[in-house]
Amino acid sequence: MSAAPRHPVELLPRATLRVRMGAHDAHYGGNLVDGARMLALFGDVATELLIRCDGDEGLFRAYDSVEFLAPVRAGDYIEVVGEIVKQGATSRTMRFEARKVISARGDLGPSAADALAEPVVVCRASGTCVTPKAEQRLAARPPLIVTAAIVGAETTRAQNPHLPHTAAELGAEAARCLAAGASIVHLHAREDDGRPSQSRELFRAAIAEIRRLAPGLIVQTSTGGAVGMSIDERTQPLTLDGEVRPEMATLNVGSINFGDDVFVNAPRDVVEVARRIRSAGIMPELEIYDLGHLDIVRKLVEAGEIAPPLHLQFVLGVRGALAASEANLGALVAATRDLPASTTWAVAGVGRHQLALAECAARWGGHARVGLEDNIYLDKGVLAEGSAPLVARLVAAAGAVGRKVATPAEARALLGLMVEAGA
Ligand code: KMH
């Protein structure tokens, strides 16, 4: 059954319940609550997850693991969280955790209780539910758009010798990433000696090679460049036209500390870059490094400087901005609630959390960026031999949680980018 696309927040496959255990729940001596009560709560969370996912209560088929880890007593408050970790055509694999957040203190008095600074995990489980195809009433999760950030401005060959520099190397690496499952290449340029550059001519040569070797791949040029570059320098790739016109370009919406430097995006410059992107007929990708940047996005929309459909890139893990954690990503996605329903989001984890956050995006219905710009390792201590192995790793992780990856044509449709540049 086809249905309208859902708001990004509605795709978050998580649910939470908080319940006070009453005297009627205490089944054993010492006011102890039966473990089956936790399973009943997991059943309710599973049902909410199925309703959010499918618009139907579905059925619980089986638990594959249940662990009781601490006692629960009458008067305790239990918080139950559940998440869909894998989605097949009809099966939804879930994991659950029950935590005590308030503990009755019968030892101190009949009505004494403590709010616990650190919740105590009392039960964990995982299991599988099923929603028959005929009962699924909501749109399925969209295919995952994989962006390959193949070069960046900061990574050096001393850190990873597989970093591409020249147009030929950038084209070849983009082609490897397309073959591995990427649909967008996020592009910076380098002088032959590796120095970062936003030179129009270097971008022209690189995009020409990418269009030749990786036809169809969406080219997204950076307007961030490297720290310290002027706005005129940074926006040179926006002036490319014809066969080498980029379809997308980044718009960095706010300033942040950037390692030991400051990445300056003054309000008037953000508006100026947005205008240059718009007048070139290019779609901006909004680079979000902190929660407050979403407020800037709202103001830019209100001012008519950017217009839906919006595509957000949550860049997490820059030293000086929001850290690369699942909790921070969840907070950012939740904060998109008042943005238009057509909004899409992706995450670019900087450093060792890159693949973990990308896998999180795969589970949560978002999109993801991987590549040597943000992370040089495939595994701990193992350098990635270019960005393509990172793309391949993400594609495999997405498949394992039941998410296909988007072709460039599918990515264009999802982003609202209907016309292929240079086509
Ligand atoms: N190199 C960073 C200072 C972008 O491409 O728009 C900025 C950056 C963001 O990479």
Ligand code: ZN
């Ligand atoms: Zn970049």
